[in-house]
Amino acid sequence: MPDHDALLEVAGLSIRLAGGEGNLVDDVGFAVGRGETLCIVGESGCGKSLTGLSLMGLLPTPPAEVTGGSVRLDGRELLGLSQAALADLRGDRMAMIFQEPMTALNPAFTIGDQIAEGVARHRGADRRAARARALEMLEKVGIPAAATRLDAYPHQLSGGMRQRAMIAMALANDPQLLIADEPTTALDVTIQAQVLELIRTLQRETGTALILITHDLGVVAEVADRVAVMYAGRIVESGPVGAIFDDPQHPYTIGLMGSLPGLGGAQGARLATIPGMVPPPEAMPAGCRFAERCPFAITRCAEAPALRALAPGHRVACHRAPLEEHVAAEDAA
Ligand SMILES: Nc1ncnc2c1ncn2[C@@H]1O[C@H](COP(=O)(O)OP(=O)(O)O)[C@@H](O)[C@H]1O
Ligand code: SF4
Ligand SMILES: [Mg+2]
Known part of the structure; x- marks a missing residue:
């Protein structure tokens, strides 16, 4: 084929x-x-x-x-x-998200740092640009008070918010796949629908x-x-x-x-x-x-x-x- x-x-x-x-x-x-x-x-x-x-x-x-x-x-x-x-390809050209967000998130770092790290690594962005991209992604995935949440650790977020943070990290470099x-x-049924809709919206945009x-x-x-x-x-x-x-x-x-x-x-x-x-x-x-x-x-x-x-x-x-x-x-x- x-x-x-x-x-x-x-x-x-x-x-x-x-x-x-x-x-x-x-x-x-x-x-x-x-x-x-x-x-x-x-x-x-x-x-x-x-x-x-x-x-x-x-x-x-x-x-x-x-x-x-x-x-x-x-x-x-x-x-x-x-x-x-x-x-080099992961988190850049291709990315993966999981049922359990802690599979992808590191409990020891803030979500802002984790997203920014991927952006800096794959895009060669400086610290400020990488952090700005992290903020943009948290806003995109619908995390309220995103500027504050940048400095939150994964355990400080609800399950649905952690899932959104993982999606933000996965999509920060516009992967092809x-x-x-x-x-x-x-996730709870109502949150399931929201997260799925989010993935679909981002997929259509990019x-x-x-x-x-x-x-x-x-x-x-x-x-x-x-x-x-x-x-x-x-x-x-x-x-x-x-x-x-x-x-x-x-x-x-x-x-x-x-x-x-x-x-x-x-x-x-x-x-x-x-x-x-x-x-x-x-x-x-x-x-x-x-x-x-x-x-x-x-x-x-x-x-x-x-x-x-x-x-x-x-x-x-x-x-x-x-x-x-x-x-x-x-x-x-
Ligand atoms: N790390 C592992 N060690 C041993 N067996 C495994 C491991 N990962 C998966 N398997 C086995 O491989 C098969 C396929 O697993 P998996 O891909 O997780 O299935 P699915 O995602 O469709 O539920 C199962 O029989 C599972 O028990
Ligand atoms: S699915 Fe059923 S009918 Fe088809 S090949 Fe397998 S056993 Fe035979
Ligand atoms: Mg499975």
Whole structure:
């Protein structure tokens, strides 16, 4: 899938634990265009965070290691870059925000100093200019009394304000790519909507591409251009948001949506629960990783299905896709 306009191109990305069997992330590929929003969805433990961290060069190595693949940002290969080269890109060309803001904020420094430090480092700004940019960012993310809050330590802010401060830090240098890993999951529902709206507004202003990892299908429907559904370390379905919601083809995607294609089931905001569990890495089936839980499984599913295109840009890894034919046949029987 060569896409020369893509800002980010990921291909064949595989991650495993040192000494562990089976890839935690297996042959994952996707592209993100400039300014585009890709949502990655899937149950807990499917490899979404490892994927996001690996793009940023933030995988904990050890125990994790990237065993293959390619990650190109603006045509430049990131896998294999030195930690120093990656640190130059992080907070500058690409940035990441997390569910828990203290993952990114240092408790020992004021938020103003932390944002200014990133600006000084990547933009070569002097102390005054860097501090002015920090103030501008705190105002942008809607922190009240921003001039005073510059000198606050993270623990002096509420959870929602800390989340805003982390976003201010991530976006201070106008990155081309922002990866947001469940950025609102830990927040109260009303604050979730505000923080999400903030990310969207800043994204529109700056043209930043966004990879949003989320459990919330309502959010996906609202913000995604494209969606990638991950199951047990693999992408099982990907496509334009309309195709994923209106014509989901992988049994796992259909299960998450809590509805069947063509049957017009109600679309819940959260991922629906599917009976069974994601297989643990040491017990990964050799064939389709969803087979144990799949109501459509057949003998052939003992072989791993490849991702293939059913429609332009809509790709599915299932031997039985397109499923409508089978559903119709079984209903008739
Ligand atoms: N540091 C780690 N050490 C051991 N196993 C890990 C580590 N990080 C993640 N894993 C395992 O890798 C798999 C994918 O994890 P993760 O990417 O965090 O999933 P998700 O973000 O989709 O919930 C899970 O089985 C998880 O237990
Ligand atoms: S390949 Fe087989 S087991 Fe896997 S999702 Fe498709 S029908 Fe189900
Ligand atoms: Mg995660």
